[in-house]
Amino acid sequence: MGAKRNNGSSAQIQIPVIDISEASAADTADQLVDAVARYGFIFVRGEGLGFTRQILDNAFALSQKFFSSAREEKEECAIQANNIGWSSMHSETLDPKQKRGDFKEAMNFGEFSDGNAQQPLPPSLASNEAELYHFRVLCHELCIRLLHLFALGLKIDPSEGGKYWFSSRHDPSQGSSGSVLRFLHYPAVKIDESDLDTTVDIRAGAHSDYGSLTLLFQRASQAGLEILTPRSSWSPVPVHPPGTEDDSFPPILVNIGDLMHFWTDGLLKSTVHRVVFPEGESEDRYSIAYFCHPLDRIEIESVPSGMIRDRKMGNRQQRVEKVTAEGYLKQRLAETYGWGRQQSPARD
Numbered sequence: 001m002g003a004k005r006n007n008g009s010s011a012q013i014q015i016p017v018i019d020i021s022e023a024s025a026a027d028t029a030d031q032l033v034d035a036v037a038r039y040g041f042i043f044v045r046g047e048g049l050g051f052t053r054q055i056l057d058n059a060f061a062l063s064q065k066f067f068s069s070a071r072e073e074k075e076e077c078a079i080q081a082n083n084i085g086w087s088s089m090h091s092e093t094l095d096p097k098q099k100r101g102d103f104k105e106a107m108n109f110g111e112f113s114d115g116n117a118q119q120p121l122p123p124s125l126a127s128n129e130a131e132l133y134h135f136r137v138l139c140h141e142l143c144i145r146l147l148h149l150f151a152l153g154l155k156i157d158p159s160e161g162g163k164y165w166f167s168s169r170h171d172p173s174q175g176s177s178g179s180v181l182r183f184l185h186y187p188a189v190k191i192d193e194s195d196l197d198t199t200v201d202i203r204a205g206a207h208s209d210y211g212s213l214t215l216l217f218q219r220a221s222q223a224g225l226e227i228l229t230p231r232s233s234w235s236p237v238p239v240h241p242p243g244t245e246d247d248s249f250p251p252i253l254v255n256i257g258d259l260m261h262f263w264t265d266g267l268l269k270s271t272v273h274r275v276v277f278p279e280g281e282s283e284d285r286y287s288i289a290y291f292c293h294p295l296d297r298i299e300i301e302s303v304p305s306g307m308i309r310d311r312k313m314g315n316r317q318q319r320v321e322k323v324t325a326e327g328y329l330k331q332r333l334a335e336t337y338g339w340g341r342q343q344s345p346a347r348d
């Protein structure tokens with residue numbers, strides 16, 4: 001069976017690259033808001049983010065170590081209704097129109113307390129708790145820096161919290177949240193002998209992300225991410241912005257999630273995206289995502305910004321009026337895993 005190929009993709013759009021070294025610079029904040037108001041996806045780079053090539057390579061090495069471990073070991077930490085743990089091939093269906101679940105497996109790491117994972121770690125990663133924690137902390141710190149800049153760019157009044165309006169709602173010391181560090185593995189398929197059904201299979205179905213912000217780390221030769229452009233065509237997203245492939249630490253891909261979209265009445269765009277099989281023979285794809293969510297108890301309303309106040313409420317905004325961050329996450333997980341329609345979280 002020939003592998004599914006990606007129909008209808010248009011030319012690659014240009015995702016803006018923003019330098020966020022200056023965490024309080026008004027012009028950076030304006031640039032950032034303009035950039036995500038376009039496609040909802042940006043690349044960021046900057047001094048002092050703490051990531052290095054070695055830290056990233058190590059995180060991918062841990063991911064490979066986990067995914068190549070025995071199935072029984074992964075099953076011991078199977079995903080639970082709290083969205084923490086391992087989800088097996090085809091168990092998550094990101095696009096409700098899909099006939100078969102995503103061609104991927106994933107491992108979610110939830111919150112840590114004093115550097116300790118609050119979930120059973122699989123044997124393959126038992127000795128790597130400190131590295132996982134460190135990587136997750138760097139991801140959250142980057143999100144906080146971005147949240148400061150978004151608040152500045154949206155000109156939230158200091159009397160309402162100003163620069164800290166979003167970040168105070170993402171402070172892990174103030175309560176629990178659905179923030180998750182996720183390792184993803186999309187196995188390679190051999191075109192001649194695969195059981196890939198070209199009409200059914202996709203690596204990750206079309207979806208928008210559920211939280212505030214998502215960071216995505218990818219490997220140079222493992223493309224496949226596409227976004228739905230405002231013209232309703234699919235456009236590939238490069239793993240790294242053109243010309244940065246050889247940087248010691250290339251810019252990081254960031255996208256806006258639904259809650260940020262709701263908060264800003266759609267000014268900041270939560271853009272639909274998917275992951276397709278590449279043309280020709282595929283290799284395994286590994287990616288690492290950090291899904292940054294507000295505290296569970298936070299109610300999602302419009303942010304107190306003059307820029308937002310006058311915007312018309314879009315459909316999605318109306319749909320989640322008065323929803324809490326936790327309520328919205330539960331609703332989306334129920335849709336993608338079928339939780340609630342069966343006894344326990346999906347397993348195959």
Ligand SMILES: O=C(O)CCC(=O)C(=O)O
Nearest residue numbers: 184204209225275287289
């Ligand atoms: O693996 C990727 O590149 C993207 C995955 C994704 O969009 C998601 O898990 O929400």
Ligand SMILES: [Fe+2]
Nearest residue numbers: 207208209273
């Ligand atoms: Fe996504």
